[in-house]
Amino acid sequence: MNVDFIEALDQLEKEKGIDKDTLLEAIEAALISGYKRNFNSAPNVRVEIGRDSGEVHVYARKNVVESVNDNRLEISLDAAVDIDGSYQVGDVVEIEVTPREFGRIAAQTAKQVVTQRIREAERSIIYTQFSDREEEIVTGVVQRVDSRVAYVDLGQTEAVMPSAEQMPTDKFRPGDRVKAFITRVERTTKGPQVVLSRTHPGLLKRLFELEVPEIFEGVVEVKSVAREAGHRSKIAVYSADPDVDPIGACVGARGIRVQTVVGELHGEKVDIIKWSDDPAEYVSSALSPAKVTEVHIQEEEKTARAIVPDHQLSLAIGKEGQNARLAAKLTGWKIDIKSEAQAAEIGMFGRISDDADDEDDGFGTLADDWLSEP
Template identity: 45%
Template sequence: MAISANRLELLSIARSVAYEKNIDEAIVIEAIEEAISKAARARYGADHHIEARINPKSGELTLKRKQTVVASQDEVENPSQQIPLSVAKRIDPSVEVGHVFEEDLPLFDFGRVMSLTGKQVITQRVREAERDKQFEEYKDRVADIINGIVKRVEYGNVIVDLGRGEGVIRRDQTLPRENLNMGDRVRCYIYDVRREPKGPQIFLSRAHPGFMAKLFEAEVPEVYDGVIEIKAVARDPSSRAKIAVYSHDNSIDPVGACVGMRGSRVQAVVGELGGEKIDIIPWSPDPATFIVNALQPAEVTKVVLDEDENRVEVVVPDEQLSLAIGRRGQNVRLASQLTGWSIDILTEEEERSRREKEANSRTELFMGAIDVDEMMARLLVSEGFETIEELAYVDLGDLLQIEGFDEDVSAELQARARDYLERAQQELNARRAALGVEDEVLGLPGVTLEIAIKLGEGDVKTVEDVAGLVSDDLRGWFEVKNGEKTRFPGLLEGMNMSVEQADALIMAARVAMGWVEAPVEEEAVEEAELAADGQD
């Protein structure tokens, strides 16, 4: 190929390639310039800085060799690309350091090897531009539904032709029992687009909860307009799903709007999802109400929330237990996913038995600790007292409100409770001392006598010993051996210590030992900065 060929030929080639690949024509021209520059360096020397330029209007091609002016001969690292100032002054007395000389080079004919090399450079740049264009086109379409045609099926993964790219439905994102064959039209949900070395990867799904939400948005105008909001979706693909909806307009029933006249709207979604049964649940800002709704069609008689653990205990009638749990636990599992709460289901009989067991245990605790008869102990339990600490430090007026309790009886009960706690503390402290746990350990934030004893039993007896621990030593950890996950208990197993609390305890010990400096809180830093600004 001769460079002296028709000037417009290069522009024609660039235009046709850009049109075919749906990329900017300037990118193709840059790729051709790069290929010609590489060929020129192969001809004139790889050390030279040579640039090829193509006029985008006339198609005229020029080759330029560039040399940069440096201060002295000592700074010249590459004579082919740099020229000392003393020499440059002979060429142009007005030049300064940093000036770039450009020299026109004669055009030449490509050889076979140069042509192949140029073709590779152009092909690579065009492919990269095509991938970038594809990524930019699809990265903003995450969480959208897209139509495509099945191109092929490989090991359960479905490759879908999207027109200007390819997407993949992984095996775990397909609907069970759904067979997609080459040439089938399919609707998918784009849940991720990643830039990877081999090109952008577009991940599609028909099992994603967002797919169902988008289908309802397409079928229900109120959802599309934002009047009805889809708060959460939980799916067991091709089997059953629950969707929580909320209406911002009190005059519109969100469940009825999503169901449609004679179920027309929900049936359109069911048909697309291969007969998946859908429960439409009214969302509520009250967690208890939402959980009760999510467990439909089962009836719930009682809900007890534990916000610290994000768990909820649900009591249902004995005959409703199987309905609440569902086949293979499906109903309660979907309800848990929908609400974000861990749900424990009990029957009324199980809850009654457990309540009686707990009451008997507390009754025996009060009888043994403060030396009262069974009637008095049961009365305290019925009034809501669960521990000796509650009885010892409750306001005296609360005890006087209990029927039959006067001031003398109430004061005597509190005195006995405090004596019991003091004896218990003395026994614990003696146990701690016997284990050799130093007093300084008790001075660490959050360390109680119970914690100190647990540490002593684990041969952690000094502040330095605590400083040398990591949080897993305190809380426990998991290890995988022979494919099985095994838990190893920590020193404070059963103390319900969080990762943050464990880290804070260890950090306090390291600060006390002088190993690290005490962390400065952001608020203190801001106050110090404000004070400094004020002084300025």
């Protein structure tokens, strides 16, 4: 090793952020092992690399004793004094024992250590970079796909998207560009592993942030998201500015903003509703596109009982209970739905029910079935 090697380490420190002294200490430790392995030396040795010259020196460390029992580990006081008159019994003498052919071993060892440290540093940088981006959207290129995982090139690393995190409408082919949501970043023996999702509700939220400047700027706030990926989603938005229509901002002129989001999700239907701190109003909006006549709230049970026109009942429930199920996920309320005719039979119109314990009030059966759907 020489001055060029030291200059190369200086360059690595600037480009990769790997501390030169730390790297040299690691090389010195590796050279000790290499020296012992190749020269059958005593275990007590020290390797030193010149911080400016790059020259390598090996020193045998021997204890100063009155009577020598092991020449590899001990040196007599008389011999130590010949080297330096200040030595006393109990001191440690270092004697240079650098082999003539040690330069080749040193160069090979240094290369291995530097390569390993560069790899570790790059992995650490990638992990830090992507762990800071958890719950954000990234764009990558599909590299390959098998029955369980899609592998996506993100530039600095390859991410994985398990089949469970892929939308039913996703049909990936190598070379496809894809937007996905980073759910987590894990350390593995092979380096950091970035896990992506296209089904996570966070993907819908981030897509609207990209398309709607008012959300990115904080003028419009996304309060809640409920998704059944590939089929239908609901998103609740709110603005504290009375001059800003949060729904209109998300829809965009002639629907261009929401159409862009829907296109990215391969036609997934998206209902945009206005969030309200009034539970009855919020639940009523969440059941969109159905028109709700009345909503009766039971705070303690966090149950909302919605009444809809007779011809809107199936719309409010949705196919296989999907609309009701998404509304419940969006609001966090358990929602029971009845038609006006059904409500009239049990006298529900115009009153807020406090008969939660009534066993025969006609509610609680349909909603349980809807909410039990996956």
